[in-house]
């Protein structure tokens with residue numbers, strides 16, 4: 001699919017008065033499906049206005065704070081499910097790390113790195129269709145270790161489809177939240193996975209909520225879905241009353257069915273984030289996987305709409321340096337949650353790098 005195909009279709013969409021729409025949402029109103037679709041059709045030249053309008057909602061509910069989340073991949077690869085976007089899927093030839101369960105000590109040590117850098121939530125993730133009861137015990141031991149380090153740390157588990165009673169066990173172990181993404185619209189689900197259904201996923205989100213866990217559920221954009229399907233999944237997440245909504249942008253790993261799929265431009269990513277914000281105005285909207293590769297130099301504009309990111313690396317891919325994340329947040333005028341009283345949480349600007357290439361040297365110039 002050509003980069004511009006996804007959200008700039010050759011069709012007419014209604015235009016939206018962004019100021020009036022934001023006023024209406026701030027007064028307690030709701031965006032309609034037609035309006036959400038129109039937001040996705042915002043012309044490139046008007047995207048900054050869209051970001052500004054969505055930013056009014058973001059700042060109303062979340063001020064200038066950015067929640068930092070930190071991923072710990074407890075068990076990587078070798079999954080028996082066939083989610084087409086996933087580097088850990090059945091038959092994946094992606095050259096990613098594969099390993100079995102980290103020990104409690106290993107998991108706590110990895111998490112400690114993120115906590116020291118300012119993460120307020122640690123997300124404990126494992127590959128696979130869903131956990132066994134033994135897996136729940138393993139994760140419970142890790143949660144014990146983390147709560148010993150920091151009783152106020154938020155812990156989110158992301159272990160796949162839950163069976164009856166497992167959400168309650170995780171809640172009893174001290175888990176605060178459970179992540180299970182709807183990923184895409186119900187109408188598109190069979191195109192990306194054949195080993196479980198959209199309803200299986202929705203059921204796990206409901207189980208988490210019923211057990212008192214904070215539901216975290218989001219989407220992956222850029223998998224060949226239509227704009228209407230993006231709107232559908234945003235409204236489905238609103239209907240599920242997710243407390244946090246991670247917005248992933250496809251990372252098309254070589255060795256997976258979606259390799260080579262680069263459907264989104266950075267401006268598309270901003271349109272999607274803004275649409276999700278308008279549909280879920282008071283929800284934690286997180287820029288999740290694919291942030292660096294898809295938003296590229298527009299990452300800081302994403303912070304004007306989303307109020308949460310992952311710090312550092314993702315499950316099977318490297319993110320930009322954690323220090324660069326913190327610098328970006330500070331440069332854009334935002335503050336990590338918990339660092340409000342710590343204006344020196346980023347290093348001062350570096351000294352200039354003296355040029356030693358190009359004119360006057362034997363080395364090639366920079367271009």
Ligand code: SF4
Pocket residue numbers: 079080081082083086087088089090126127128129160
């Ligand atoms: S998303 Fe989860 S269930 Fe699907 S293939 Fe990847 S690890 Fe397995």
